Amino acid sequence: MEKVSGPQRNVTTLAKQQLAHAAFNKITDMTDVVIVGAGLSGLAAAKQLFDDKHYQFKLLEAKNRVGGRTVNQQLTANNGQRHTVDGGAQWVGATHIHLQSLLKELGLSTFITPQEGETITQGEQPPQLQQELNTLRAELNRLASSLPLGSPWLAVEAHNWDNQTVQDWMLSQNYSTDAVQELDYSVQSFLAAPITEISFLYLLHYIRSAGSIEQLEILSGGAQDSLIVEGAQSISLALQKQLESHIQFDAVTKVEDHGEFCLVECQSGQLILCQSVIFAMTPTLLKNIDFSPALPPEKNSAVEQWNTSHGSIKAHVLYSRPFWREQGLSGISFIPNEVLASTFDGTRESGEAGVLTVFVNSSDAMRALSLSARRDRILRVLSELFGEQAFEAQDYVETDWQQVPYQSGCESPLHIGKLTKFKDSLQKPHGSIYFCGTELATIWTGYMEGAITSGYRAAAEVITALNQKALAEFN
Numbered sequence: 001m002e003k004v005s006g007p008q009r010n011v012t013t014l015a016k017q018q019l020a021h022a023a024f025n026k027i028t029d030m031t032d033v034v035i036v037g038a039g040l041s042g043l044a045a046a047k048q049l050f051d052d053k054h055y056q057f058k059l060l061e062a063k064n065r066v067g068g069r070t071v072n073q074q075l076t077a078n079n080g081q082r083h084t085v086d087g088g089a090q091w092v093g094a095t096h097i098h099l100q101s102l103l104k105e106l107g108l109s110t111f112i113t114p115q116e117g118e119t120i121t122q123g124e125q126p127p128q129l130q131q132e133l134n135t136l137r138a139e140l141n142r143l144a145s146s147l148p149l150g151s152p153w154l155a156v157e158a159h160n161w162d163n164q165t166v167q168d169w170m171l172s173q174n175y176s177t178d179a180v181q182e183l184d185y186s187v188q189s190f191l192a193a194p195i196t197e198i199s200f201l202y203l204l205h206y207i208r209s210a211g212s213i214e215q216l217e218i219l220s221g222g223a224q225d226s227l228i229v230e231g232a233q234s235i236s237l238a239l240q241k242q243l244e245s246h247i248q249f250d251a252v253t254k255v256e257d258h259g260e261f262c263l264v265e266c267q268s269g270q271l272i273l274c275q276s277v278i279f280a281m282t283p284t285l286l287k288n289i290d291f292s293p294a295l296p297p298e299k300n301s302a303v304e305q306w307n308t309s310h311g312s313i314k315a316h317v318l319y320s321r322p323f324w325r326e327q328g329l330s331g332i333s334f335i336p337n338e339v340l341a342s343t344f345d346g347t348r349e350s351g352e353a354g355v356l357t358v359f360v361n362s363s364d365a366m367r368a369l370s371l372s373a374r375r376d377r378i379l380r381v382l383s384e385l386f387g388e389q390a391f392e393a394q395d396y397v398e399t400d401w402q403q404v405p406y407q408s409g410c411e412s413p414l415h416i417g418k419l420t421k422f423k424d425s426l427q428k429p430h431g432s433i434y435f436c437g438t439e440l441a442t443i444w445t446g447y448m449e450g451a452i453t454s455g456y457r458a459a460a461e462v463i464t465a466l467n468q469k470a471l472a473e474f475n
């Protein structure tokens with residue numbers, strides 16, 4: 001058990017007074033704050049508490065690794081050399097300033113996303129379509145910028161926009177079928193869901209939180225600006241090193257909120273007494289937690305009805321060298337088909353082995369294939385795009401985010417009617433229970449930047465509340 005600080009001492013006394021003797025004796029550990037989930041949001045919250053130095057905390061993670069939706073994977077070349085790739089998040093955006101400053105602090109470095117050479121597309125867009133898409137983007141940016149940042153439900157048109165899908169809105173504005181298809185492809189690349197499902201208000205909120213639709217779409221200067229040399233999970237691995245003694249690998253199953261203190265129950269049977277709890281995960285995963293007493297109705301319905309993601313399959317293929325560059329190709333392709341959605345050049349150091357990063361068409365048909373059959377189909381399509389050398393793969397790795405335990409896919413964009421219903425019910429604390437995670441971020445929601453800033457926000461809320469509590473005890 002950790003050394004008991006001032007505030008904790010009072011909590012222990014209160015718990016002793018309020019709990020039956022047998023219940024109190026079941027407590028296996030105590031701390032000030034329990035953080036649930038060691039993805040970037042939970043680790044960012046933990047780092048704030050660590051730097052603040054005033055409160056003890058524990059970070060509980062259900063999987064046997066930190067990083068959540070970031071994971072480093074290794075590809076092995078024929079010569080035995082290993083190459084790191086990102087199974088989950090990979091890109092650092094040009095305006096992801098909190099992420100960039102964390103990378104700097106942790107001694108991690110970035111490199112510009114390779115994009116020199118020709119990008120393979122379906123061909124030049126007719127000028128009329130280009131013009132229409134320019135108008136569409138300008139209109140989306142204009143409407144998005146009219147939303148109050150972080151409170152899109154307060155917009156004058158909020159209910160109207162939330163009660164139609166993105167596609168409904170486009171059709172009501174007489175956009176052409178080609179423009180609808182183009183926006184659908186673009187939105188699927190960052191929200192992993194079709195525009196027939198997503199609330200128009202949610203899309204505007206997402207654009208507002210990123211700054212503009214171009215920020216979401218472009219590589220250089222946008223969300224796909226750079227990659228982390230050591231791999232995106234290295235942020236979490238470096239934080240794990242700093243916070244080592246505070247991290248435990250155990251799934252939280254239940255939280256009892258007794259007002260002045262909470263009891264956090266884990267799968268292993270450990271029972272932790274604490275003052276505050278921060279949940280740092282996708283809202284839909286809160287369904288797995290038994291809250292006692294139950295969360296208030298508005299929070300509960302947000303948890304119960306938050307959309308789960310389709311998940312997506314991301315793959316990497318290793319070659320002896322980035323052979324596509326010899327043909328003047330960038331390795332980037334945007335030709336959606338039944339096998340692939342897009343490809344990027346995932347090569348880390350120039351002159352070494354080449355890596356193609358593949359966003360797989362995550363349809364039921366592709367999921368139904370065996371790993372080797374899926375790999376074969378992907379190589380066949382890569383050969384059509386980049387030439388016969390694509391068959392000479394030295395290694396292949398993939399992650400299907402629908403299958404990863406304790407995750408809910410990649411993104412969980414809200415369907416119609418939900419954003420105006422849920423509002424900020426989950427962002428707000430409930431008693432001693434706080435919530436964060438990229439879905440609850442104001443800036444760059446859905447991204448690593450959003451995860452980090454929401455973790456900082458939750459930690460600041462907890463520190464403020466505990467400071468006030470401590471002050472009240474002295475008055």
Ligand SMILES: Cc1cc2nc3c(=O)[nH]c(=O)nc-3n(C[C@H](O)[C@H](O)[C@H](O)COP(=O)(O)OP(=O)(O)OC[C@H]3O[C@@H](n4cnc5c(N)ncnc54)[C@H](O)[C@@H]3O)c2cc1C
Nearest residue numbers: 037039040041062068069089090091252438446447448451
């Ligand atoms: C394929 C893919 C590509 C992406 N690409 C990018 C990109 O290029 N750039 C970018 O910025 N973002 C990208 N993202 C998004 C980015 O990964 C996320 O926004 C960010 O990592 C989310 O962090 P988080 O802490 O909010 O949630 P998570 O990473 O999901 O962390 C939540 C943690 O909670 C844990 N947990 C769940 N239940 C429990 C429980 N009961 N008890 C204890 N622990 C629990 C989970 O195991 C997990 O570790 C991508 C995501 C995916 C999947």
